[in-house]
Amino acid sequence: MTGQRADARRNYSRILAVAEAEVAQHGAAASLEQVARTAGVGSATVRRHFPTRQALLEAVFQERIQGLCERADELSRAEDSRAALLEWLHDLLAYAVGARGLADALTFEPPTDAPAEPGQHSCGAVIEDAATPLLRRALSDGAVRPGTTFHDLLTLAVGIALATEHHTEPSVQADRLFVLAVEGLSPSPPSR
Incomplete structure (x- = not known):
């Protein structure tokens, strides 16, 4: 993540924090779309950081x-x-x-x-x-x-x-x- 813009690093951290909560609640079937919504970013932003x-x-x-x-x-x-x-x-x-x-x-x-x-x-x-x-x-x-x-x-x-x-x-x-x-x-x- 070195070399990323500050907003990209913040998005990454926010997505990861939300994803951890979603995974804890829903297991491996956690919804990537719900992660994006809760993190306040688009699905494409989630997929840019985490392609799968x-x-x-x-x-x-x-x-x-x-x-x-x-x-x-x-x-x-x-x-x-x-x-x-x-x-x-x-x-x-x-x-x-x-x-x-x-x-x-x-x-x-x-x-x-x-x-x-x-x-x-x-x-x-x-x-x-x-x-x-x-x-x-x-x-x-x-x-x-x-x-x-x-x-x-x-x-x-x-x-x-x-x-x-x-x-x-x-x-x-x-x-x-x-x-x-x-x-x-x-x-x-x-x-x-």
């Missing part, structure tokens, strides 16, 4: 994804590797619940061993790059079940987000299910 729906969605997710990546980096220095991984996974779940379009987008990114195309950095790939060190450390410490993969964790978070998105209080239900998944179905043994 996918481009708009990736821009909406980018800032939060970057935040999740920064959070993973912060947590990589925590003493308890299991707690750090679970805290990061909970942060991912909270965002996926709040921005339903992200969970939808991540369901279309199945695990692959193929390297990404140059210049192609999907949301899932960026998240994986950031969180894999947390998982590796927890595995090395014996803090999570051997054989656990990043895609297992991503599937868990996305599954919970998608399963709870139509609940009256999706974040409350998602938190409950997250705790249940992490702690398991068996009650804790009585303390002595």
Whole structure:
């Protein structure tokens, strides 16, 4: 965006802010026309900045994804590797619940061993790059079940987000299910 006129930068920022709210409310099916109307710009202005729906969605997710990546980096220095991984996974779940379009987008990114195309950095790939060190450390410490993969964790978070998105209080239900998944179905043994 360097070199753009000030009004173009303002339009971009306003469109992105409106799009984030629309995606949070309507998921990946958010209307580009509604984004344009709410932002006070024409549809052509939206399409000039974001030529496809996918481009708009990736821009909406980018800032939060970057935040999740920064959070993973912060947590990589925590003493308890299991707690750090679970805290990061909970942060991912909270965002996926709040921005339903992200969970939808991540369901279309199945695990692959193929390297990404140059210049192609999907949301899932960026998240994986950031969180894999947390998982590796927890595995090395014996803090999570051997054989656990990043895609297992991503599937868990996305599954919970998608399963709870139509609940009256999706974040409350998602938190409950997250705790249940992490702690398991068996009650804790009585303390002595």
